Amino acid sequence: MAEAEGKAYTMNGGSGLYSYSKNSDFQREAIDAEREHINKAIAVELDIDIISSSNTFRIADLGCAAGPNTFLAVQNIIDAVEIKYQNQGKSSQCPEFHIFFNDHAANDFNPLFVSLPPKRRYFAAGVPGSFQDRLFPRAFLHFVHSSYSVQILSRVPKEVENKRSPAWNKGRIHYSNSTDEVVKAYTAQYAKDMENFLKHRAEEIVHGGLMAFIIPGRPDGRPHSEVFANKSCELLGSCLMDMANKGKISSEKVDSLNFPLYFASPQEVETAVRQNGCFSIEMMEIVPQEKPQLKAFTSSMRSGSENTIKKHFGEEILD
Amino acid sequence: MAEAEGKAYTMNGGSGLYSYSKNSDFQREAIDAEREHINKAIAVELDIDIISSSNTFRIADLGCAAGPNTFLAVQNIIDAVEIKYQNQGKSSQCPEFHIFFNDHAANDFNPLFVSLPPKRRYFAAGVPGSFQDRLFPRAFLHFVHSSYSVQILSRVPKEVENKRSPAWNKGRIHYSNSTDEVVKAYTAQYAKDMENFLKHRAEEIVHGGLMAFIIPGRPDGRPHSEVFANKSCELLGSCLMDMANKGKISSEKVDSLNFPLYFASPQEVETAVRQNGCFSIEMMEIVPQEKPQLKAFTSSMRSGSENTIKKHFGEEILD
Numbered sequence: 223m224a225e226a227e228g229k230a231y232t233m234n235g236g237s238g239l240y241s242y243s244k245n246s247d248f249q250r251e252a253i254d255a256e257r258e259h260i261n262k263a264i265a266v267e268l269d270i271d272i273i274s275s276s277n278t279f280r281i282a283d284l285g286c287a288a289g290p291n292t293f294l295a296v297q298n299i300i301d302a303v304e305i306k307y308q309n310q311g312k313s314s315q316c317p318e319f320h321i322f323f324n325d326h327a328a329n330d331f332n333p334l335f336v337s338l339p340p341k342r343r344y345f346a347a348g349v350p351g352s353f354q355d356r357l358f359p360r361a362f363l364h365f366v367h368s369s370y371s372v373q374i375l376s377r378v379p380k381e382v383e384n385k386r387s388p389a390w391n392k393g394r395i396h397y398s399n400s401t402d403e404v405v406k407a408y409t410a411q412y413a414k415d416m417e418n419f420l421k422h423r424a425e426e427i428v429h430g431g432l433m434a435f436i437i438p439g440r441p442d443g444r445p446h447s448e449v450f451a452n453k454s455c456e457l458l459g460s461c462l463m464d465m466a467n468k469g470k471i472s473s474e475k476v477d478s479l480n481f482p483l484y485f486a487s488p489q490e491v492e493t494a495v496r497q498n499g500c501f502s503i504e505m506m507e508i509v510p511q512e513k514p515q516l517k518a519f520t521s522s523m524r525s526g527s528e529n530t531i532k533k534h535f536g537e538e539i540l541d
Numbered sequence: 542m543a544e545a546e547g548k549a550y551t552m553n554g555g556s557g558l559y560s561y562s563k564n565s566d567f568q569r570e571a572i573d574a575e576r577e578h579i580n581k582a583i584a585v586e587l588d589i590d591i592i593s594s595s596n597t598f599r600i601a602d603l604g605c606a607a608g609p610n611t612f613l614a615v616q617n618i619i620d621a622v623e624i625k626y627q628n629q630g631k632s633s634q635c636p637e638f639h640i641f642f643n644d645h646a647a648n649d650f651n652p653l654f655v656s657l658p659p660k661r662r663y664f665a666a667g668v669p670g671s672f673q674d675r676l677f678p679r680a681f682l683h684f685v686h687s688s689y690s691v692q693i694l695s696r697v698p699k700e701v702e703n704k705r706s707p708a709w710n711k712g713r714i715h716y717s718n719s720t721d722e723v724v725k726a727y728t729a730q731y732a733k734d735m736e737n738f739l740k741h742r743a744e745e746i747v748h749g750g751l752m753a754f755i756i757p758g759r760p761d762g763r764p765h766s767e768v769f770a771n772k773s774c775e776l777l778g779s780c781l782m783d784m785a786n787k788g789k790i791s792s793e794k795v796d797s798l799n800f801p802l803y804f805a806s807p808q809e810v811e812t813a814v815r816q817n818g819c820f821s822i823e824m825m826e827i828v829p830q831e832k833p834q835l836k837a838f839t840s841s842m843r844s845g846s847e848n849t850i851k852k853h854f855g856e857e858i859l860d
Contacts, residue, residue, distance in 0.1 A: 275594070278678040318678040322666065327654040335646040335669035345677055347641065347666040350654035358664055359597040359637040 230352065231374050231482050233287040234525045235330020241525060243288050243333065248511075248522050249370045250291045252436045255509055256369075257298045263432060264302040267504050270310070272430040273364060279303055279317040280363050282426075284353045285371025286323040288330045289337050295367055296321050299434075300344060319344035324357055326350070352376065354418050358426040366423055369436040375482035376415050379407035382480055395459035395479045398452035405446060412484040416494035424500035433501065441508060442487045449485050454523055471535055479534050481527065549671065550693050550801050552606040553844045554649020560844060562607050562652065567830075567841050568689045569610045571755045574828055575688075576617045582751060583621035586823050589629070591749040592683060598622055598636040599682050601745075603672045604690025605642040607649045608656050614686055615640050618753075619663060638663035643676055645669070671695065673737050677745040685742055688755040694801035695734050698726035701799055714778035714798045717771035724765060731803040735813035743819035752820065760827060761806045768804050773842055790854055798853050800846065 234241045273279050281299055286292035300319050307316040323334060327350035338346050351357050353368070354376040381389040382397070382404055389403035397408040423433065440449045447453075459476070466473035488506060495501050531539065553560045592598050600618055605611035619638050626635040642653060646669035657665050670676050672687070673695040700708040701716070701723055708722035716727040742752065759768040766772075778795070785792035807825060814820050850858065 276678070276680075278681070320678050320681075327657065331650045331654060331667065335650060335667075338646065338669065345668075345675070346670070347668045348650065348654075349664075349666045350657065351665070356664070359595070359639050361595075362597070362639075 230326040230328045232326050232328050232330075232529050234528050235288050235333060237288075237333055240521060240528060241288065243290055243337075249436075250294060252509070252511070253291055253295050253298070253369060256295075256434065256436055259505060259507065260298050260434060261302045261305070263434065263504060264299070264306055265309075268303070268306065268432060269430050270306065270312075272428050273317050277315075277317045278320050279365070280320045280322065281365045281367065282322040282324055282349070282358065282363050284324045284357075284366060284368040285374070286325050286329075286334065289334045291369065292323055292334070293337075293339055293342075295369055296323075296344070297339075299365055299367060320347070321345065322347050322349045322358070322363075324349040324351065324353060326352055353422070354415060356422050356425065360425055361428045363427050364431045366427060366431070366433040367435075368433075370438055372416070372419065372435060373438050373483055373485055375408070375411050375484055376418070377411070378480040378482050379411040381407050383478065390477075391480055392477050393463060393473075394456075395462060395476065396452060396455035396481050396483070398446035398449065398485075399456050408484050409490075412486055412490065413494060416486075416491070417498065420494060420498035420501065424498065437486065437491065438511075439486045439488065439491070442489045444487070446485065451483075451485055455481055455483065458523070458527070465539075471539065475535060479530075481530065549645040549647045551645050551647050551649075551848050553847050554607050554652060556607075556652055559840060559847060560607065562609055562656075566837065568755075569613065571828070571830065572610055572614050572617070572688060575614075575753065575755055578824060578826065579617050579753060580621045580624070582753065582823060583618070583625055584628075587622070587625065587751060588749050589625065589631075591747050592636050596634075596636045597639050598684070599639045599641065600684045600686065601641040601643055601668070601677065601682050603643045603676075603685060603687040604693070605644050605648075605653065608653045610688065611642055611653070612656075612658055612661075614688055615663070616658075618684055618686060639666070640664065641666050641668045641677070641682075643668040643670065643672060645671055672741070673734060675741050675744065679744055680747045682746045683750045685746060685750070685752040686754075687752075689757055691735070691738065691754060692757050692802055692804055694727070694730050694803055695737070696730070697799040697801050698730040700726050702797065709796075710799055711796050712782060712792075713775075714781060714795065715771060715774035715800050715802070717765035717768065717804075718775050727803050728809075731805055731809065732813060735805075735810070736817065739813060739817035739820065743817065756805065756810065757830075758805045758807065758810070761808045763806070765804065770802075770804055774800055774802065777842070777846070784858075790858060794854060798849075800849065 237243050281296055283292045283296055303319075304316055307313050321344045323346065325331070329350070331348045331350065335348060349357050353371070379389070381387040382391045384390055387403075389401070389407045391397065391400050391404045394400050397404045427433070438451055440446065462471065462476045462479070463473070465471045466476045488508065491506075492503060495503055556562050600615055602611045602615055622638075623635055626632050640663045642665065644650070648669070650667045650669065654667065668676050672690070698708070700706040701710045703709055706722075708720070708726045710716065710719050710723050713719050716723045746752070757770055759765065766775075781790065781795045781798070782792070784790045785795045807827065810825075811822060814822055
């Protein structure tokens with residue numbers, strides 16, 4: 223039940239200028255957009271009989287970072303369940319809510335805990351660990367939510383880091399403009415991670431439970447190189463190569479850095495779910511997201527990638 | 542479900558010289574001594590049928606600080622449950638273990654999470670909040686453990702802080718050498734806190750579940766002023782008064798500082814349990830603890846009281 227924490231890709235903690243908590247508006251908009259889908263899914267798909275044995279509704283948000291979007295996401299789910307009980311005239315039987323905020327053990331949980339909504343109507347717990355491992359006992363959860371998290375791979379594919387492999391990603395920090403071998407290695411890692419993720423969730427979720435994801439991805443058929451988030455990674459990569467060419471950082475260090483991120487298509491997600499065999503997809507929607515303001519986006523990106531860059535090159539490179 | 546965190550009495554976090562994690566050997570010895578009682582209680586008192594519905598055994602350690610003693614305490618409980626299943630020839634039916642590490646939201650949870658035993662055989666969660674509030678859903682826990690925590694009061698009694706009350710604790714930071722009014726106010730606060738604590742636990746624990754406490758206290762009949770831990774607080778108080786007399790700190794600040802600690806007798810604990818009415822005491826033992834080495838004890842005391850002193854007088858007073 224442990225994880226290799228040294229390599230964990232974590233968001234910036236705390237509440238400073240480049241903290242994730244101050245630079246995640248972009249992700250919050252997606253949670254707002256998701257709300258009506260959550261309402262509909264709970265209204266139509268949720269069988270409240272699955273709750274009756276414990277009279278507790280257990281929700282996990284996987285990849286919660288240090289807040290605050292996670293609070294909004296779980297509140298949306300709670301509201302939808304409460305509305306369902308009201309609409310069935312069963313308000314007095316509404317369950318207690320038990321919420322599990324999960325992220326890597328290296329995540330900054332302290333600010334998450336002190337900023338829990340003071341008037342919350344739920345019991346809260348933090349769950350440290352990778353969602354590539356089992357995190358909960360069998361048949362424990364009723365609803366699993368995850369936003370902007372499953373695009374983070376458990377690791378950079380081995381062969382991409384191996385100088386002697388045809389998939390070695392020399393001179394780049396990302397896969398999207400690289401050789402077919404590199405893209406294939408990333409695609410295979412994503413499939414493997416999703417297989418693992420779904421296998422563990424299938425054990426943890428009660429029969430009849432629900433999952434909802436916000437996955438930054440790409441439309442079917444669009445090449446990886448044309449995805450906005452990938453372009454941003456490539457831009458950061460070429461800045462680093464420029465710095466290496468000017469002798470400011472070592473080019474070997476750039477060669478050995480790769481972001482463990484992969485932007486999947488709906489088809490890839492469908493394939494993973496079908497191969498797992500324990501879940502069915504009840505609704506899926508592609509939400510085109512407007513390109514964010516440049517300054518907001520670079521801060522958001524920094525809040526997500528700064529830890530990785532810092533570990534790799536040292537603190538002095540950051541500004 | 543919220544708490545007034547500003548006043549929370551928390552142990553020093555991190556892993557520095559005066560961190561609680563480096564200065565809690567004294568408390569660890571008590572957990573070692575408790576082990577055989579846990580074994581016996583689980584062997585004799587625990588009805589394993591209470592676990593069968595979920596096949597998960599849920600343990601909470603209330604007041605876990607930043608570790609590491611909490612890991613030892615919960616492992617002792619898990620070992621005892623596993624032995625019970627073995628002895629009944631039911632090893633294959635042994636439940637999964639789900640462990641909840643609780644302390645105030647202001648506790649330093651980050652080092653606790655990264656130092657979780659890598660080969661643990663349980664699922665771990667952190668639960669931020671005061672155990673004077675509800676922390677878990679109804680009938681959720683099978684075993685509640687708490688070590689060196691219930692002597693911490695939810696607050697300094699109001700009247701002790703009130704200049705116009707006969708219970709005002711002028712010139713002292715602790716109750717044990719104070720007037721009867723001060724001692725009475727502390728005794729009443731302890732009774733109220735225990736009432737509250739037991740009321741909430743009675744809701745959270747399944748029927749047939751167990752609780753185990755390590756409570757630093759005093760033998761029945763021994764005056765508060767003769768308890769070692771109280772003497773230490775009084776000593777710290779007279780040092781502060783000396784500093785005030787020399788003009789180094791304000792004497793008003795000393796007057797307004799009071800430690801929210803109370804060392805109860807077995808009789809007081811029994812009274813609280815009887816008045817609550819939901820639990821019965823199956824075993825209770827007074828373990829005389831050897832006086833610790835002075836240096837180890839002062840470091841241990843500092844790891845527990847430094848946060849309070851710092852908040853009250855400012856950082857410069859500490860060394």
